[in-house]
Amino acid sequence: MVFSTPVFLFYFLVLTLGIYYIVPRCWRNGVLLVSSLIFYYWGERSYTVIMFLSTAIDYTHGLLVERCKAKDNDKGARMAVASSVIFNLALLFFFKYWDFLARSLQAMGLTFMPVLNTHLPIGISFYTFQTMSYTIDVYRGDARAQRSILNFGTFVTLFPQLIAGPIIKYKDLGDQIDRRTCSSEKFASGVQIFMVGMAKKLLIANNLGQLWDASLAGTGGASVAGAWLGAMAFSLHLYFDFSGYSDMAIGLGRMLGFEFLPNFDHPYVSRSITEFWRRWHISLGTWFKEYLYIPLGGSRVGHIRKYLNLLIVWGATGLWHGASWNYLIWGLYFGVLLVLEKRFWLDWLGRHRLFSHVYTLFLVAVSWTIFAIEDFGRLGQYLKVMFGLGGAPVVNSAFGYYLLNYLPSLVIACVAATPVGLAVYGRLSAQKKMALSTLLVAGGLVVCTAYLVASTYNPFLYFRF
Amino acid sequence: MNKKFSVFLTALFCIFIGGVCLLSLLLPKQEFSPKENRYLQPTPTLSLEAVTHGKFMEQAEDWTADHTVGRDLWVSLKARCELLLGKKENNGVYLGTDGQTLFAQYTAPVDLNRRMDAVNALADKLSVPVYFSLVPDKTYVYPDRLPHGAPLTDDGSTAAAAAQLCSEKVAFIDLYSAPWGQDSFYRTDHHWTTMGAYTGYLTLSQAMHGSVTLMENEPLLESDQFFGTTWSSAGTTWIKPDSIYTWVSDKLGVQVIAYPNGKPVEGQLYVRDKLDTKDKYSMFLGGNQPLCVVKNPSAAQGKLLVIRDSYSDSLAPFLALDYQEVHLFDLRYNLTPISQYVEENGIDQVLVLYSAENFSTDNSVTLMAR
Numbered sequence: 001m002v003f004s005t006p007v008f009l010f011y012f013l014v015l016t017l018g019i020y021y022i023v024p025r026c027w028r029n030g031v032l033l034v035s036s037l038i039f040y041y042w043g044e045r046s047y048t049v050i051m052f053l054s055t056a057i058d059y060t061h062g063l064l065v066e067r068c069k070a071k072d073n074d075k076g077a078r079m080a081v082a083s084s085v086i087f088n089l090a091l092l093f094f095f096k097y098w099d100f101l102a103r104s105l106q107a108m109g110l111t112f113m114p115v116l117n118t119h120l121p122i123g124i125s126f127y128t129f130q131t132m133s134y135t136i137d138v139y140r141g142d143a144r145a146q147r148s149i150l151n152f153g154t155f156v157t158l159f160p161q162l163i164a165g166p167i168i169k170y171k172d173l174g175d176q177i178d179r180r181t182c183s184s185e186k187f188a189s190g191v192q193i194f195m196v197g198m199a200k201k202l203l204i205a206n207n208l209g210q211l212w213d214a215s216l217a218g219t220g221g222a223s224v225a226g227a228w229l230g231a232m233a234f235s236l237h238l239y240f241d242f243s244g245y246s247d248m249a250i251g252l253g254r255m256l257g258f259e260f261l262p263n264f265d266h267p268y269v270s271r272s273i274t275e276f277w278r279r280w281h282i283s284l285g286t287w288f289k290e291y292l293y294i295p296l297g298g299s300r301v302g303h304i305r306k307y308l309n310l311l312i313v314w315g316a317t318g319l320w321h322g323a324s325w326n327y328l329i330w331g332l333y334f335g336v337l338l339v340l341e342k343r344f345w346l347d348w349l350g351r352h353r354l355f356s357h358v359y360t361l362f363l364v365a366v367s368w369t370i371f372a373i374e375d376f377g378r379l380g381q382y383l384k385v386m387f388g389l390g391g392a393p394v395v396n397s398a399f400g401y402y403l404l405n406y407l408p409s410l411v412i413a414c415v416a417a418t419p420v421g422l423a424v425y426g427r428l429s430a431q432k433k434m435a436l437s438t439l440l441v442a443g444g445l446v447v448c449t450a451y452l453v454a455s456t457y458n459p460f461l462y463f464r465f
Numbered sequence: 466m467n468k469k470f471s472v473f474l475t476a477l478f479c480i481f482i483g484g485v486c487l488l489s490l491l492l493p494k495q496e497f498s499p500k501e502n503r504y505l506q507p508t509p510t511l512s513l514e515a516v517t518h519g520k521f522m523e524q525a526e527d528w529t530a531d532h533t534v535g536r537d538l539w540v541s542l543k544a545r546c547e548l549l550l551g552k553k554e555n556n557g558v559y560l561g562t563d564g565q566t567l568f569a570q571y572t573a574p575v576d577l578n579r580r581m582d583a584v585n586a587l588a589d590k591l592s593v594p595v596y597f598s599l600v601p602d603k604t605y606v607y608p609d610r611l612p613h614g615a616p617l618t619d620d621g622s623t624a625a626a627a628a629q630l631c632s633e634k635v636a637f638i639d640l641y642s643a644p645w646g647q648d649s650f651y652r653t654d655h656h657w658t659t660m661g662a663y664t665g666y667l668t669l670s671q672a673m674h675g676s677v678t679l680m681e682n683e684p685l686l687e688s689d690q691f692f693g694t695t696w697s698s699a700g701t702t703w704i705k706p707d708s709i710y711t712w713v714s715d716k717l718g719v720q721v722i723a724y725p726n727g728k729p730v731e732g733q734l735y736v737r738d739k740l741d742t743k744d745k746y747s748m749f750l751g752g753n754q755p756l757c758v759v760k761n762p763s764a765a766q767g768k769l770l771v772i773r774d775s776y777s778d779s780l781a782p783f784l785a786l787d788y789q790e791v792h793l794f795d796l797r798y799n800l801t802p803i804s805q806y807v808e809e810n811g812i813d814q815v816l817v818l819y820s821a822e823n824f825s826t827d828n829s830v831t832l833m834a835r
Contacts, residue, residue, distance in 0.1 A: 007525060010482055011529055014483050043522070184468065184472045184475050185471045187471070189471075191474055400614040401553075401615050405553050408551040408552075409552070445477075445482075447546060450539040450540070450543040451543050453533050453539035
């Protein structure tokens with residue numbers, strides 16, 4: 001199930017919240033576990049078994065690690081951690097990378113791995129990373145092992161963040177699973193964040209996604225300006241889509257009494273790629289830093305080793321986003337840029353305000369193009385047009401049409417991608433804040449519902465003929 | 466945030482989502498959506514099998530979407546928001562610069578050769594003259610009403626390419642340069658109007674037998690409440706309805722034999738009962754059917770077979786002025802080989818007539834020479 005459907009908003013959420021707040025406090029995790037399993041089963045059906053498997057295995061491994069540590073058996077504890085990591089990575093590898101590897105090998109003439117055509121269980125990249133971090137946290141002493149399997153299951157399956165993150169580390173959530181307070185203040189702030197997320201997704205992201213589709217399809221012929229407009233549309237689409245989902249997750253979490261860490265911090269105001277990645281998908285960046293970059297030696301090693309570590313981390317980050325070569329290239333593209341920035345021009349960028357903004361946005365827009373187009377032939381074509389090598393005209397009438405058609409949406413999106421709105425809101429008096437947020441929540445509910453319902457509006461036009 | 470306000474905001478949210486849920490569940494359900502011209506999802510039945518196969522979930526998603534309280538209002542609100550955002554299209558429909566004309570979008574075919582091969586193969590099989598023509602899309606006829614710079618869905622290239630691909634046995638009739646008027650196409654529908662069909666008729670008849678019958682009376686208004694399919698797609702409820710006219714009188718002794726279910730029954734040129742339904746255009750001959758024969762014993766020309774789409778239904782009354790028999794043959798529902806039909810019925814001329822879009826998108830076209 002996804003958040004932006006009538007069945008989620010008007011039925012699943014109503015029922016879940018209703019039951020959650022009616023039952024005695026001690027049953028709440030049970031309600032969450034059951035509703036999360038239904039949430040996952042709704043779209044993934046038999047893959048729900050992975051949830052049970054994941055819960056059971058990581059739960060036992062957590063206890064095992066703790067028991068070994070209590071007996072000062074560091075080797076045993078390490079073995080348990082390794083076994084849990086292997087299990088989680090195997091799960092991820094099998095469902096996400098098996099077919100990719102098999103196809104790549106077949107392209108080289110090696111056929112010992114059959115292509116299985118498995119369908120990717122939704123959210124697997126998110127929840128395997130979460131459960132993996134659990135045993136590691138227990139080993140490192142950052143978290144205590146969870147005694148209750150029900151509570152642990154609640155952590156693994158928690159529906160607000162199950163399918164699209166943020167990636168929540170057990171050490172940040174464990175205490176809240178055991179004990180959390182619910183209040184109307186928390187709920188109301190959850191409503192605000194949820195509505196912001198929903199508006200981002202339904203009103204801005206979907207809208208600009210159409211512009212990207214039109215520009216990819218080259219409707220009316222490709223042009224250089226059109227290709228850049230498309231790249232800009234995709235950059236904004238992706239940000240509003242993803243951060244919208246994160247906001248909805250954070251908002252839903254608050255409605256249920258949880259505090260999740262923020263996942264995006266206005267990434268497009270960054271002045272370097274280094275800064276961009278501190279602001280974009282923060283939960284993934286910190287995950288890779290804590291569980292891969294630092295264990296590899298981090299930056300406390302020689303220069304060459306440090307840069308190699310960075311490239312490994314960014315290759316992995318790329319592949320985490322998808323099992324295809326373009327994602328690997330996309331990750332390494334950032335890896336190389338980050339190395340170059342650290343080595344050469346990060347300080348210089350800091351001194352050149354305007355240039356650093358343009359530089360970052362340019363490189364990020366190019367990166368999203370690599371990210372968006374899996375097929376190398378089409379990607380090459382698109383990049384050629386972008387850089388004026390394909391013989392396409394600089395502008396054409398289709399560009400004019402799309403620019404004009406989407407101009408208000410683009411302007412709104414650009415402004416909304418900066419912290420300006422928040423700053424203005426912050427300066428308002430308490431009275432005005434209340435009036436504005438009432439207006440935004442009520443208006444947001446109405447308009448989002450309109451877009452939600454209209455997206456399923458599906459006239460059957462057999463009589464077109 | 467103070468306590469009172471947070472309680473208020475919490476209540477606002479809960480009452481809204483809970484209210485939509487309850488009202489949607491409790492209010493009586495619509496079975497059929499005339500606006501969308503389809504049956505809405507019936508209440509899904511819960512069974513173990515339906516759940517494990519995922520059928521229940523699919524149906525439940527459709528059901529919740531189809532029966533959200535105030536569905537049509539939400540759809541209209543979304544269309545208005547898009548307009549407010551300065552967008553000139555909604556749901557695959559361009560909103561014309563006159564504020565009242567809607568243009569459906571489609572893309573030109575990738576397999577035009579295959580489609581034209583079928584037309585040429587048909588001509589090879591027949592010994593009677595074969596004419597081929599395409600009705601231009603509204604976007605081609607009224608480019609001035611399209612939003613500035615909007616990619617044309619019909620720029621005439623499909624028809625031009627099709628004309629090039631006609632074998633010497635197929636005579637291409639160019640409707641693209643016909644003298645279209647401002648009221649040749651409905652604003653809310655993709656079809657041509659009765660006046661547009663008349664313009665088409667003049668060009669077609671001139672090409673097929675070198676003479677035409679000029680209309681001397683005035684068109685007769687049949688309905689001014691026609692909301693077409695493009696209107697349905699657009700969700701733009703503020704657009705004014707179209708008017709439907711008839712021109713050729715149905716009191717001239719023209720006989721119609723309709724085959725709605727494969728068996729001949731007496732039909733009418735204008736089935737006015739259809740004016741009470743959403744699909745008012747099907748008033749012409751009663752809508753889609755495998756075969757329909759229009760007879761006018763007093764006409765001068767012989768028998769014409771039209772390989773039809775729905776545009777031919779409003780054209781047929783004009784053709785009946787000239788031809789003793791006009792046979793409207795629908796490839797989608799009629800499996801009789803055309804060569805056999807032509808022979809058995811003594812057909813004198815064959816006209817393959819499609820709208821540019823239908824010719825580009827309908828796959829039955831390729832079955833023409835079966």
